[in-house]
Amino acid sequence: MFMSPTLNQSHDYVDLRTRKGWKLLGKKIWQYKWIYLLMLLPGIAVTFVFKYMTMPGILLSWKTFVPTFGDKSLFGYLASSPWVGWAHFSRLFKESAFWTATANTLIISLLKLIFGFPFPILLAIMINEMIFKKYKRVLQTVYTFPHFLSWVVLAGMAINLLGDTGVIKRFAMLFDPTVKDSWNVLYNTRYFRTLLILTDMWKEGGWGTILYLAAIAGIDPALNEAATIDGANRFQRIVHVTFPQISDLIVIMFILSVGNMMNANFDQIFNLYSAPVYKVADVIDTYVYRLTFQSTTVMDFGFSTAVGLFKNVINFALILGANWASKATGGDGIM
């Protein structure tokens, strides 16, 4: 409630455009600190329950999962599950499908990082430069809207648009009737990753601009005014004022994105992929899901936990690497 630029709070007037305003804001936050701490509680509780209390479950990587029934203790399943040593990891490293999934995860994430990461930054800068404010707001809404659609819905739309009976094929047939029998955009290994990148940019690009637009709005107008007086044109102002001013945020977002590289977006891929594109689209998360819930043999949480643990070890290494690289090149890290 204190984040709006101006706020009438009883008799105090907090103007965030001035240093005094920020000091006053800090004072107010300190004054009501117990409320903020209290409001943190649900978040802390969720994190504790779902992120920390589940951690002993990692031990299943070295066990064969045997469920317990009627046991009220939290970790009874660990006691009932026998140790199997490194058997799961040994099996894992022999599975070609696992290495395919690992490679796909990294490739798809890297492609998303290369094409998807800069997209909202560029979009935010372009939106910021728009002169007509009302049109700008409409555009922002239009770009942000796809974020609120689930991948289930979007996958259905993609199939309807790009499928064999889809509109795009019919349109293409007007120009080239031979595509009638050769059309297979949705399960062609050559196009599938492109489809993933484009649909991801379309869905999340607009949403990603929110953070950057907020950062751009916080740039001191005096900097732009000074640059204008010095003769900088619009493009030069973007390069020399806007971009440096939001670069810290970009670095933080980049490190977080790198740290998230092993999560190549399960929802998106699971809803869009099919068996013919497994070799280019099966990522670790979809592989684990199929192993755990769609296997025709005995479900083994131990094996899938081992896969998940391996994934997170790589993830951890990546985030440390990105943090180190950021610091080594003179930027800020996150730790």
Next chain:
Amino acid sequence: MTKKLICLVLAVLMTLSLAACAKTTETTPPPESQAPAQEQTQPATDSGDAEPAAPAGYDTHLTIKMNVLDAEKTGNTERDAWFNEKFNVSWDFVPVTWGDWTEKVRAWVAADDMPDILWWDMKINHTAEFKTWAKAGAFREIPADMTNWPNLAERRERLSSDDMMLSVDGKLYGWPSSRENPEWLQNAYYPMFAYRRDWAKAVGMYKEGDTYTWDEAKAMIKAVQEQDPGQNGAGATIGITCETWCLPGVFMEVLGYADDRTGYVKNADGKYVPYFTTDSYRQELKFVTELFQDGYIWKDQIVDSGSDGANNFFAGKAFMHLGNNSPSWFSGTAYLKMVDTGIVSSTDDVAPMIIYSPVDNKSFWLTETEDYWTVAHITHSVDDEKLNRILDMWDWLASEEGRIFEVAGLEGKDYEVNADGTYTILWDVNPDGSYISPYADTGSNMYTPATLVPSPNETSRMDGYAAFTDIEAFMQTSPDYHVHPLNWTLQTFGGEQYSLYGAFDSDVKAKAIEIIAAGGDVDAQWDAFLKEMEPKWQPVAAELDANLK
């Protein structure tokens, strides 16, 4: 101060909301006032003769939690209220869908968060997994002494699955819903094609008896696509669609290239090898790949993860459909959807069809399945009273009185018994004379676990069954009707390697679909896959050789 209070209340509420995620361990039924929204506790109906018998010994009201398909349609009718009053129960339904059913069951068991009746589409290859759960104490034993439940006892006498699959150390831990198949069917299900007979007639290629060779069927598909009797637009009529689980397995099994095509078969040396390594599998794969590449099978079938295949057929966009096209499917689904929506004008316009094996152009193959459809387990937390009540209900549903209740509803309200013992159904009828049932499908609700209702029944659209008259006559009399056998011994084998890997079904299916979609040199692609798979299946085959003679 007000803001502080609001913030405090909000924070507490948000924290408390976490409790919603907590696992409930309550095993006793909640008081009526706390009953979940979906419970059905309607009072007795006043529907003429349909007064339920006085609850005999059912003084305690019980709430039974059970997962069902179509939860939103389940338990809302007068008939359900009558049943609930008869047994003094109410229901807490947990919804599942075809897509998430097994996944949810696995998650519930793993978390010890099962409904009282855990009902699922358990297949024979789930046996090892089920036994792991049963040994760990997941389920109540179904009492060995079934004196109190004679109808269930009578079904146990006729079932194989209860002993072969669902018993651990001689104790029964699951109740199979028996199929009640006639003997001549050899426990086959109906993986066969349905087609638009009216379109076949329109292009002048219809054959009396609905029996075709593959060459005739393919020519008919091309003719339909070119002449467009369904008026879908030039080139827009789909040849064949199917249920998602049919591609590629069912397309292959109907071809009849091999008799026994269960996971592992014995080679010439008497050693076990996976069926997918045999030449028969390769021939099947080539045939289906050709069908797909030549445009007979719908191209988007590859990416269909729902019911688009079936819906295209129901919507009049496809000529043929492959699925479990049983008489009850025709009666309860296909005709209902297509006649009621005006896609076909007469039930004669759509029919099941026989396509002979391409091997000899005269044999017709179905596949044996388990002697039940779906299994229900009673969860370990269920007490004796609830267990007995559930078994009482199932026993009654398995009686002739229960069967009539399921297929015809309530006497006086839904039907009248004539002097000669026949029934007059009181429901509205369609223009074609078939009945409009006020009840949802009986195959997906709390009545199903007891037993499947024998068909044909007194109330369904008989057209669905009539369409099978010729085909079933063929199946009963022709030496060319064959059934791929189910290998009970192999598929209930609980060896370590076999339990872990089975017949690599997921890998094989994924690769087969990949090849079908890609086309090209099937032999080269399949050889490369077999080479990659050989070290994986050998330990399993060795285990089978050592343990199964």
